[in-house]
Amino acid sequence: MSLPAPLALVLILAGVWTLIVWPPFLRRILKDPRARDEKGxxxxxxxxxxxxxxxxxxxxxxxxxxGVRALAG
Incomplete structure (x- = not known):
């Protein structure tokens, strides 16, 4: 399968965006009082x-x- 370079870049950007956005959310979830019960x-x-x-x-x-593999060919 072959993808045009612009589509490969979209895949790369979508993947990087996901890897940037979710870790801070996880940190907030871990600090949320609803994450642990009374016993921890x-x-x-x-x-x-x-x-x-x-x-x-x-x-x-x-x-x-x-995306990287498609961009590399």
Whole structure:
């Protein structure tokens, strides 16, 4: 499969954007009082957000890699 350079750049930018945006959100989630119960155990709030963030970052990394590989030819 071959992609034009502008489309490959869009994939790279989308992947980099994802990798930049989600880590600060994760830091805010970890500090949120709803993230832990009274005993300090993780709550569903933390688990759901952690899964959302980790999945998004994995997909963002894959998108950036696909864009780089398409740009490289």
């Amino acid at each position: 155990a993780p709550t569903r709030f933390l688990t759901v957000h952690f899964m959302l963030i980790s999945t998004s970052m994995i997909l963002g990394l894959a998108t950036a890699i696909i």
